Amino acid sequence: MKSELKKMKYLISRNIKLYFKDKFTFFVSLITPFILFILFVTFLKTTYENNLEAIIQNYSVNKKIINAFTGGWLFSSVLSTSCITVAFCSGMMVLDKITKANIDFCVSPVKNSTLQISYVVANLITTLIVCSILFFIGLLYLTFIGFYLSFSDIILIVFNMILTSLLGCLIANIIWTFASSQGVVSSVCTLISAMYGFICGAYMPINTMGETIKNVTVFFPGTYATLLFRKGFLNGTLNEMGKTLPNEMVEEIAKSFDCSFKFFGNSVSTATMFLVLIGSITIFFIILFLVSKLKRKSK
């Protein structure tokens, strides 16, 4: 056990080092969500401000709060998608298959499970490094336009960031078990980048989606990750709004912008959302384990 942990430590270190040695990949991983954020702020912020003002109507709310709300909403969308897309684009498993380094590990006395876990952990660490830089930029942005995050909100975001990234890494590594070329990686990354934001309610509030799509999205664990980011980024701002707006209006805003959520009519608490995420992670971990075992048997 101790020996396998030592091997895992070196494998994780190797995978991370290899990822950061490829400066272009690191730069692209970092710049893509940043560009997405700039595009969001440039093209969507005004639309969401208008939607918010349409709910508020004649009530007067400080512009700083509106800025903080829309900025926080957009940033939660970017962070929610980035945790998944960066996880997909920073894995080493396929790269090892392309360079055939996986064969070298196959002839080394290292357990397949150690190898698999090291890929996931290294992938998680690189994803968290990129997302943490992004989160820091987001906090700076919110500091300029309006900062209402409490310490507990930040803890919630960080914890959710870890869980969402881990979920992304597990799903990515399950898919990468079957992939062996750069072409497949690029295609899957493009597909995930294009689709994920919509199906998990990051690019537009779930509340604005059609009933059928809404019923489908509630079954995606990514939806709950997005909802938790919304809660983390917007709880403070909603509390601040509550000082000047009636409770019903604040609840309507929370509902319209996915800060509160109902699963077929039943309210879903923050703890339940975390449980859904942890449960999904457990299921995907078991799938990854079974898939790796099956793949190794089919040699």
Add this chain to the structure above:
Amino acid sequence: MENVIEIKNLKKYFGTVKAVDDISLNVKKGQLFAFLGLNGAGKSTTINILVGILEKDSGECLINNKSIENINAILPEIGIVFQSSILDKNLSVYENLKYRAMMYDLTNEQFEKNLTFFVENLEMKDILTKPLDKLSGGQKRKVDIARALIHKPSILILDEPTTGLDPKTRSLVWQLVNNLRKKENLSVLLTTHYMEEAVESDFVVIMDNGKIVATGTPNQLKNKYANDYVKLFNYDKKILKILEKEKITFQKNKEFLLIEFKNTMLAKNFVVENKHLIFDLEILKGKMDDVFLNVTGKNLKENL
């Protein structure tokens, strides 16, 4: 001598292709064992089964008396050099060797000690901090050999290890392998296209279409399968008539007359019987190329 590798009735089929078709062989301790065969003969498939990259369909493989079913228990006893480098191109030589060594549960002290040995013996001091993709082909191969031996295994598997190397590096590699064989009683399983490497082996197995078609020491194989040649530089022209009369194959050019015999005894008898017609000669034993051609009906060099 005890067997370090035992293969019994090994089979591996890919659909209808019989990659390895019921082969059995033994590699003895300290032996340099050569696998000869064209691409697709089944050499690499056999090696891949031995090191756990592929699973066998049937048969038994033992390494140091341990079944390959528990592959992780025998991998520390094996080092393998593949046909092309599969180390991390963006990492330095040191990083590559360290990360790989740690998979064998070596301590830092053991790693540094082993590394020092290879740095000195393979002249790797100047390249240790360089990234792998900045090295020449020969330098990369040195690193591959060091990687295969960094944990000091008892069995070294070389899958066409010197292909593409310059003669100096090739000689350096063999010098190190031979030194280790002597010092550590290292057993070597080699696949090669170079006949001069096969001829240095203690035992040779020739594979064709997944089957073993000939086995023996290079000398036994040459005696059994290769022709002998008598090269005459100065001779009486009457000998040509004798050759034609007895239907003995020969080639004539300006420099010499090359006469082909099925074995050494026939060559010797011919020379003795016609000594009055022969003034300057050389007797050549057949080469491994001839053995390969006669056993498989295929020319190794033409098929590379």
